[in-house]
Amino acid sequence: MHTSPVRRYLLTATVLALAPLTGCASQSVATPDRGLEANPPVCVERRQAEVQGPVAEASQAKPRVIVDTHGRDLFAAEGVDGAFVLLDPASNTRREVNAAEVETGHIPASTFKIPNTLIGLNTGVIDGVGFALPWDGVERQVKAWNRDHDLASAMKYSVVWFYQEVARRIGEERMQQWVERFAYGNRDIGGGIDQFWLDGNLRISPREQVGFLLRLHRGELPVSMESRAIVDDITVLDRGSDYVLRGKTGLGGEAGNTVGWLVGSVERGGQRVFFATLVLAEGEQFQKVMPMRMRLTKQFLHRYGVLAEDTATVE
Numbered sequence: 001m002h003t004s005p006v007r008r009y010l011l012t013a014t015v016l017a018l019a020p021l022t023g024c025a026s027q028s029v030a031t032p033d034r035g036l037e038a039n040p041p042v043c044v045e046r047r048q049a050e051v052q053g054p055v056a057e058a059s060q061a062k063p064r065v066i067v068d069t070h071g072r073d074l075f076a077a078e079g080v081d082g083a084f085v086l087l088d089p090a091s092n093t094r095r096e097v098n099a100a101e102v103e104t105g106h107i108p109a110s111t112f113k114i115p116n117t118l119i120g121l122n123t124g125v126i127d128g129v130g131f132a133l134p135w136d137g138v139e140r141q142v143k144a145w146n147r148d149h150d151l152a153s154a155m156k157y158s159v160v161w162f163y164q165e166v167a168r169r170i171g172e173e174r175m176q177q178w179v180e181r182f183a184y185g186n187r188d189i190g191g192g193i194d195q196f197w198l199d200g201n202l203r204i205s206p207r208e209q210v211g212f213l214l215r216l217h218r219g220e221l222p223v224s225m226e227s228r229a230i231v232d233d234i235t236v237l238d239r240g241s242d243y244v245l246r247g248k249t250g251l252g253g254e255a256g257n258t259v260g261w262l263v264g265s266v267e268r269g270g271q272r273v274f275f276a277t278l279v280l281a282e283g284e285q286f287q288k289v290m291p292m293r294m295r296l297t298k299q300f301l302h303r304y305g306v307l308a309e310d311t312a313t314v315e
Contacts, residue, residue: 063087063094071097074299075279078292082260082279084300087210090271095304096207101278105186105203109250110158111261112197114231115212116166117155119178121227125169126151129230133162155234158249164194181222184212198252206276209263213274217265235264237294243268243307247275249293257282260289262297266306273306 068084075082075098083101087094096102120126132150139146144157154162167175172193179187185208191200204212215221216228238245247264260279265272277297279289301307 061092063092066093066095067099068095068097068303071300071303074296074303078279078296080279080281080285080289080292082277082296083206084278084296085206085210085276086300086304086306087214087274089214089273094207094210097300101280102206105205105208106259106261106278106280107199107250107252107254108185108197108202108204108209109252109259109261110160110163110197111204111209111248111250111263112202113155113158113163114216114235114248114263115179115182115184116163116170116197117151117231117234118182118216118221118223118227119170119175120166121230122178122223123170123174125166129233133165136161151230152234155248160198167194182212182215184208206263206278209261209276210274213263213265217272217274237264240307245307247297249290251286251290251293253284256284258285258289260293262293266301268306275301275306 071084072081081098081101083096083098083104085094085096085102117126120131121128129151132148133154134148135146138161140161142157145159145161149157149159149162153159170178170193172189175193176187176189179185179189179202185202185204188201188203189196191202196202216223216231219225219228232246235246235248236244237247244267245264246267247262250259250261250263252259258279258281260281261277263276265274275297277293277300279293279296281289298307302309
């Protein structure tokens with residue numbers, strides 16, 4: 001029986017996406033000035049890394065958009081501006097606060113740790129959930145960063161140096177390929193392989209953030225099931241009797257102003273909704289913005305009935 005090229009491609013892509021993770025041994029050389037100088041890992045790339053081109057959007061009907069014209073008042077009460085998006089695949093609705101900002105790209109900051117983890121796992125740079133890196137001995141402002149970290153702790157404490165090293169091992173060429181495959185934001189990794197998501201050229205909007213998370217959950221990205229499960233496990237922020245809140249924060253600067261993020265999902269009753277909270281503050285107000293990312297997120301989740309009013313707030 002003749003099989004069309006399109007069908008062969010789809011079958012191949014499906015098999016590759018389901019392929020298990022393969023191990024990848026890394027080599028490191030100690031140097032006096034930098035401590036651990038990492039060489040690229042010695043491994044055979046995972047076959048699904050050969051999938052070419054950006055990920056196509058799923059053939060789903062466009063969601064019904066509900067604009068909350070008064071939701072912006074929650075940001076104003078905190079003395080900031082921002083945007084919020086809540087995507088509910090079950091009802092095929094997308095709630096949006098601040099229509100202009102939900103489609104405006106901003107620096108992703110540490111929310112990029114989600115795709116960075118997926119890319120690391122699917123190239124073999126990260127060889128599994130037990131992957132760890134030794135601290136380089138450089139004292140940084142965040143005390144929790146000044147020690148050795150494994151994958152879970154690096155995500156929990158948002159350890160920048162850990163993920164910068166992962167990005168350097170992935171390399172610019174492979175990173176660009178994977179950002180294209182993910183159709184992630186503006187797909188521009190200019191500004192340095194270990195800086196592009198922090199103060200480089202990469203930009204992503206709140207609407208694009210939830211779209212990326214939805215495609216990941218639906219298995220529409222060319223990554224292994226195991227890597228998806230690992231990301232699910234290490235991004236849990238809060239658990240209740242009937243829900244699981246997953247997410248990743250981000251904090252950065254643009255043109256002298258502060259950009260804060262919290263993006264993720266709430267799993268409840270076997271269903272998931274996906275959200276993106278963007279906080280914008282004039283000037284450098286990092287300490288002010290840090291706690292309000294979760295606070296505002298939970299206010300919006302309460303507002304739309306995703307979480308009960310008595311849900312504890314995790315800062």
